[in-house]
Amino acid sequence: MSTLKLIGTNLLTALVTAAVTSVFWLFAFNAGSVEPGAPAQEVKGQPKAPPQPQIFTGPTGLVIPVAGMRPEDLIDTYKQARAGGARVHDAIDIMAPEGRPVVAAAPGKVEKLFFSKGGGGITAYVRSPDSRYVFYYAHLRDYAPGLREGQILKQGDPIGTVGVTGNANPAGPHLHFAIHRMARGETWHEGAPVNPYPLLVGSGEAR
Numbered sequence: 001m002s003t004l005k006l007i008g009t010n011l012l013t014a015l016v017t018a019a020v021t022s023v024f025w026l027f028a029f030n031a032g033s034v035e036p037g038a039p040a041q042e043v044k045g046q047p048k049a050p051p052q053p054q055i056f057t058g059p060t061g062l063v064i065p066v067a068g069m070r071p072e073d074l075i076d077t078y079k080q081a082r083a084g085g086a087r088v089h090d091a092i093d094i095m096a097p098e099g100r101p102v103v104a105a106a107p108g109k110v111e112k113l114f115f116s117k118g119g120g121g122i123t124a125y126v127r128s129p130d131s132r133y134v135f136y137y138a139h140l141r142d143y144a145p146g147l148r149e150g151q152i153l154k155q156g157d158p159i160g161t162v163g164v165t166g167n168a169n170p171a172g173p174h175l176h177f178a179i180h181r182m183a184r185g186e187t188w189h190e191g192a193p194v195n196p197y198p199l200l201v202g203s204g205e206a207r
């Protein structure tokens, strides 16, 4: 009698378990099958734009000027020798695929768009709102559509794309990014270099 009761209890447990499991899968299946049928954000008749890489802000508030790059992706190349050791780099190179968006690290006004065949190639010089700094973006493949001198840029606004123009190695597309501290009256190609690396990554050693 008690054995029969035990079997009965086990059978009941098994049945309940089976039922609960079925209900679970029923819900899971329905939830999964309903969602794709609700095109809340899709615009009909237009191809989806490819997803743009995210823009990251470093701990000191500067934006990493190449989309998709995080502070931890950067390497401090500020003191690397250039031109056979005759001079130092005074900038950092942010290696990234050609065509990747280059964006304003900080707000400012486009002071000069300049082409230097044997140097920075297609470049942009952006002056900070307080006039004390110039941010320099070089080796661009191209400028953002409509970019012009005198234009006011918000932080993160597009400047152009990563390229290999000027004296960049064609095998290593990158953004050459420099920050110059400007004395009163100094113009776009002057100023004293400041290491962008700690400013972008956040150790704050540049000051």
Ligand SMILES: [Zn+2]
Residues within 6 Å of the ligand: 089, 091, 092, 093, 175, 176, 177
């Ligand atoms: Zn460089």
